[in-house]
Amino acid sequence: xxxxxxxxxxxxxxxxxxxxxxxxxxxxxxxxxxxxxxxxxxxxxxxxxxxxxxxxxxxxxxxxxxxxxxxxxxxxxxxxxxxxxxxxxxxxxxxxxxxxxxxxxxxxxxxxxxxxxxxxxxxxxxxxxxxxxxxxxxxxxxxxxxxxxxxxxxxxxxxxxxxxxxxxxxxxxxxxxxxxxxxxxx
Numbered sequence: 201x202x203x204x205x206x207x208x209x210x211x212x213x214x215x216x217x218x219x220x221x222x223x224x225x226x227x228x229x230x231x232x233x234x235x236x237x238x239x240x241x242x243x244x245x246x247x248x249x250x251x252x253x254x255x256x257x258x259x260x261x262x263x264x265x266x267x268x269x270x271x272x273x274x275x276x277x278x279x280x281x282x283x284x285x286x287x288x289x290x291x292x293x294x295x296x297x298x299x300x301x302x303x304x305x306x307x308x309x310x311x312x313x314x315x316x317x318x319x320x321x322x323x324x325x326x327x328x329x330x331x332x333x334x335x336x337x338x339x340x341x342x343x344x345x346x347x348x349x350x351x352x353x354x355x356x357x358x359x360x361x362x363x364x365x366x367x368x369x370x371x372x373x374x375x376x377x378x379x380x381x382x383x384x385x386x
Contacts, residue, residue, distance in 0.1 A: 202288045203280050212273035219266050226259055248385040258377060265374045272368045279361045283354060291362070294355050301348035308341045 230252075237249050315334045320327035 201290070203284075203286065205277060205281055205285045208273060208277050208280075212270060212277060215266070215270050215273060219263070219270060222266070223263060226263065230256055244385045251380060251385070255377075255380065258375060262374060262377060265372050268368075268372050269374070272365060272372070275368065276361070276365055279364070283357065289355070289358060291355065291359060297355075298348060298352060301344055301351070305341060305344045305348075308337055308344065312337050312341070 233249070233252050237245070240248075312334060315330055315337070318330060320330060
């Protein structure tokens with residue numbers, strides 16, 4: 201999965217503008233249809249305006265679903281922005297990645313253990329250099345552990361964000377609005 205916050209923000213802004221345009225167009229259409237209802241009153245008009253009311257309810261539902269979808273975009277943006285502006289991650293390889301940290305940490309532990317097993321009593325100068333190297337390895341080990349924790353926490357956060365997004369998206373059901381055959385009202 202690749203996340204690009206700028207691209208998501210552009211898409212969200214476009215969707216928001218489209219929703220606003222949609223709302224304005226629908227308001228204009230229904231104002232005109234409401235105005236027309238005062239000038240047409242027969243059997244066909246009653247059927248037509250009943251259908252208009254049914255369509256208006258469907259369109260209102262669609263509008264609300266589109267607003268919910270835009271809310272999901274905004275939620276994605278705000279949650280992922282705390283991680284970074286652009287990143288790529290494969291959650292399926294999470295365990296492989298974390299195991300690589302473990303493997304590297306084990307290799308560093310082996311080196312530290314080898315240093316500990318050395319008998320350096322015969323040469324203080326070399327012992328000081330080896331102890332300095334051992335301290336560097338201990339710092340590397342601490343950095344590996346800190347990095348692993350940070351990566352693990354970030355991956356868990358991404359998994360939680362994905363669960364949240366999927367839950368929100370599962371609640372959205374945008375119905376396709378079908379064109380009405382006007383001939384049945386003539």
